[in-house]
Amino acid sequence: MNIISPMAFVDPEAKLGDNNVIGPFCFIDKNVVIGNNNKLYNSVTIHTGARIGDNNEFFPGASISTKPQDLKYKGEDTLCEIGNNNSIRETVTISRGTASKGKTTIGSGCLLMENVHIAHDCVIGNGLIMGNSTKMAGEVVIDDNAIISATVLCHQFCRIGGYVMIQGGCRFSQDIPPFIIAGKEPTRYCGINIIGLRRRGFSNEAIETIHDTYRIIYANGIIKDGIQEARAKYPGVKEVEYICTFIENSKRGIIR
Structure with missing residues (x-):
């Protein structure tokens, strides 16, 4: 009733x-x-x-x-x-x-x-x-379990990855890949969302793998080469594949 x-x-x-x-x-x-x-x-x-x-x-x-x-x-x-x-x-x-x-x-x-x-x-x-x-x-497309703080402005057609933490007041017009903290001005990569990942049950090994994957990708001058290197180092790891596929499919480019 x-x-x-x-x-x-x-x-x-x-x-x-x-x-x-x-x-x-x-x-x-x-x-x-x-x-x-x-x-x-x-x-x-x-x-x-x-x-x-x-x-x-x-x-x-x-x-x-x-x-x-x-x-x-x-x-x-x-x-x-x-x-x-x-x-x-x-x-x-x-x-x-x-x-x-x-x-x-x-x-x-x-x-x-x-x-x-x-x-x-x-x-x-x-x-x-x-x-x-x-x-x-x-x-805009937002994957599961993202946390987006207050007064964030997201440009049209952007994609936000899963398990991210976006700090308050951010504004951006590029994609934000999964598992990371995004913040500062202009909005950029600020490390791995370690606390959020632990709360969601990710193991220390998985978190370290995610961290190393971003180290490889962001340290490489050419993103495509970094993706190839990460896949070669961690073949078949689902978190790594999610990151790499997300970046490959990005139409607006990712924050750096």
């Missing part, structure tokens, strides 16, 4: 699962699908195209599946997909997709703090933490 405040509006075409709580002054548009056990505090807006899983919390002022802030958007039907067990804090805005990808995707187990913005066609992984007032431009 859903609990819906008499001061909330739920469009008759919206589809709700079970045990959802919809607080006062919430607005749920048509063409919205919401799963089970979600809680929407007061003044949450769920726009058309939202597809929301289970056990999510939406705090006051959150605006989900908003019209893309992209002048190329011509009103096409697109989606904003949100997984399970997320905490979407106050005044977070998440745009739906455009014709480019058709949807914006948020994984599961994420914490998006106050005033975060996720633009159109972003692909956000699982287990992420984003600090207050951090902004992701269009078509």
Whole structure:
């Protein structure tokens, strides 16, 4: 049974699962699908195209599946997909997709703090933490278990690797490869995210291998040669292959 405040509006075409709580002054548009056990505090807006899983919390002022802030958007039907067990804090805005990808995707187990913005066609992984007032431009991709501190600005089309820690106030327009700390001004490589990796259960051996891989790659004048050397030294090691493949597939180049 859903609990819906008499001061909330739920469009008759919206589809709700079970045990959802919809607080006062919430607005749920048509063409919205919401799963089970979600809680929407007061003044949450769920726009058309939202597809929301289970056990999510939406705090006051959150605006989900908003019209893309992209002048190329011509009103096409697109989606904003949100997984399970997320905490979407106050005044977070998440745009739906455009014709480019058709949807914006948020994984599961994420914490998006106050005033975060996720633009159109972003692909956000699982287990992420984003600090207050951090902004992701269009078509950004973030891999699982990244931690992005407050007031970070990310250029469109960038990719952020898994298990990274990005220091507060950073702004960047290149990709950030996995397992590292990124910070300072301009944003650059500041070492391995050792504490984060230990908390995630990485062994000391794996951490040392990751550290040595970056030493090889960054010390080499030509990135391609560094990748070849790292692969030769650590054949078949999944963390090394993730790093090398990430860098090889980077379209904007990586921070140095």
